[in-house]
Each structure stands twice: as C-alpha cells, then as structure tokens.
Amino acid sequence: MTMPLSWLIDLDALLPPDAVFMARTDLHQTRLLGFQPVNLEAVTGIGLGMFGRRAAVRHRSCATVAFLDLMTLAGLRVEETTLRYDTGEEAHALARQLVQEGHRILSAYPMPPALYDDSALLVPNSLWHDLNAKSRLHLLVPPQNLAPRHLVNHAQAWPMTFTFPVWLKVAGDAATGWGYAVRHCADSSSYQAALDELETLDPKGTLIMESHIKVRRSWCACILVSPDQVIYAGCAEQIFDRPGKQSGSLIDANDAPSSEMETLMTTIGERARQAGFIGIAGCDVGETDEGQLVAFDPNFRLNASSAQVLLHASATARAGAHVTQSVTLRSQRRFPEMTARLERWVACGRFVPTRGLDAHHLAAAQGISTIAGFVVEHSRASATDTMNELQSLMVT
Secondary structure: OOOOOOOOOOHHHHOOOOEEEEOOOOOOOOOEOOOOHHHHHHHHHOOOOOOOOOEEEEEHHHOOHHHHHHHHHOOOOOOOEEEEEOOHHHHHHHHHHHHHOOOEEEOOOOOOOOOOOHHHEOOOHHHHHHHHOHHHHHHOOOHHHEOOEEEEEHHHHOOOOOOOOEEEEEOOOOOEOOOOOEEEEOOHHHHHHHHHHHHHHOOOOEEEEEEOOOOOEEEEEEEEEOOOOEEEEEEEEEEEEEOOEEEEEEEEOOOOOOOHHHHHHHHHHHHHHHHOOOEEEEEEEEEOOOOOEEEEEEEOOOOOOHHHHHHHHHHHHHHOOOEEEEEEEEEOOOHHHHHHHHHHHHHOOOEEEEEEEOHHHOHHHOOOEEEEEEEEEOOHHHHHHHHHHHHHHOOO
16 A cells, blocks of 8 residues: 655645635636636646645546545545536536635636625735736845846837847736746847737737846745745746746755745745735746846746645655656546556556546547646656656557
C-alpha cells in the first residue's frame, strides 16, 4: 500500500470556516485566458483533496470514481463534500445554495457579477481584479524588485521605434494567465505582430511595455494568506516552450531560488492581506545571475503548480528523491484504461495525480480525457524521461 501523502500546509485550518470551493465561471470572465467551453469545467478539478472536508462544486467529469481511486492509490485522501454538476446552470444553483446556507465562495477566477454580490465571495471581484491587474503590480512589489515598465495605449504603441527587446502585456484587470495575453518582442517584426494580436484580444485596453531582463530561472512562488498571517510555501520553476508561454513546472531541491524569495513573497502577501485577500496566491518571479529577484506577474488565485508545491516535500521524502516535474497526459482512450495504465507508477510513488477529466462525462472535451499531476524522480533528466514514458503510455 502506498504511504500517505500530506499537504505542506493544512488549508482547512487556514481558511475561514465558511469558505467553500467553486471555480466554474463564464467565458467573459476568462476572455484573456483563451478559455474554451471545456476549460470552464476542467478548472473545477483543481485543488481536489486540498480543502479538507469543506464543500466543493465540481463538474462530474473531474471527480469520477476512477480518478478518486487513483488518488487514493497515490496516498491522497479526498474528504471533501463534492457537489457534482453537469451544466453551468446547475453549478451556479449549487453555489448559490451554499451561499444561502451562510458560506462564501473561494474561486480561482472572478464569478459572474450578475449572479453573486461581494458578500457571497471570499475575495470580492473588485479586489480580485485589483490584485491580479499587471498594471498595479507596483502597489504590491518593492521598486527594487520590478523591471522598468510603463503603460501605453495602442495608438501610442504603434509608432514607437523598437530598439531593444521588450515584453508587451495586456494591462487591464481581466483574468489572465498561461502567457495568453503576453508577447515577447525580440525585433521590429515580432513587435508589430504582438501589437496586432494584443489589439485583437483587447481592442480598447492598455498595454504594459516592460524591459526585458535576463534571468537564470523563472519561478511561480506560492503563498497562503489567512486573515491573520502570510505563509510562504515555496516555488516551482517555470518551464517554457517559448518565451512567455509556460508549458509546465519543476521543483528541484538542489536548485532553489535565493533566500530573499521568502522575504519578497511575504511582503507581497502582507500587502494583499491588508487589502482583504484570503486564499492561495502566487507571483511569477525571475532571478538574475547576480541574484536579483524581479517580479513579473501577480497570480492571486489557485495556480496550476499549487498542488505540486504543497505536495512536493511529502512526495519526494516518500520516494527518497528531490525533483518533481509536472505532466499533463491526454488521450482518446477510455478514462478507466488511462488510470489502469498509470496504477503501477502511482503505487510506487513515481507519479502523483492531482487533476483529471473523463471526457465520457463532458461533450466539450471532444473525446479527449486528461490526467494531470507530477512525476517524482532523482534528477531533472530522469524526471523528463519518466514524463515522456508516461505520455507514450497514453498513445501506444
């Protein structure tokens, strides 16, 4: 039997007693994330098992018996009261019932304001937007930890002469992530292409023009904010398939960021706490060769790497390893067949599943099921090899 895993921090004890989890929002709130209908339901699977016995509203495809059995095999206990739904209308009906019973919603993304007022939300929509707006990052981060940046509108940006590498980012307060509304501009042609693309995404919005700073690593740092304290949980190194476009995360105990990271993240978290934020949050932070930390983007929500960060210490200690690397497995196979192929990897502790989606229960998935989690290995190279081997299991 697989030894149990434990979360680095007990979120059930950290969060207010009235908090419940609900991530299902709408495509308008996620318009700068590139969400498709499948994503609206898929994100409801994040944080499974993370919130103790609290209630959580999740799409049926994300909390199937087959996936819960796989998590049990991994040594993860799921004790929450899972409220399953099939349609968006059912999701919001369940959430509003929880609100009527005196609960407040903890969500990864803003909720439709027509359906929920501030009293229904653990983090009011207005505060969520303020904290996640890239243009307001300077209100959270000390000046020495920021890259030179300024705001421009589209009309101002077009005629500007391009002389050095820059980043262009949508500056509004809509939900962003995954690098969807960020472009790296290495020359005049990529600059013009970036302006075209970002103007299409957000025609009336403002842009951030940020100086490019060379970093040795880029991290998604994780904090947990309660009404009384800020706890630094650690970092996951960001893996990119192209500049600004993250494809995964890796934690290597032998290559951690500067010790100043905890100080920086605690400062950021404390400013957010004083503004009224409660929950899990992060920030994208780069580290230069000289050891300077530079914060790039705020992530005041549950991040893709949050579960990995909170389980890394337990998973690596159990396996006698020091590296974890995220992996997302997709397949047109039946979901129970996917889980069956992973069982031996899960049972020996080399793969920890954290999120799943059974396409049989979700037409928008178009027959493609997903199992996400992380591999546990002794080196970066072996982690990549294991990740590739697991991916091959889904197609052979």
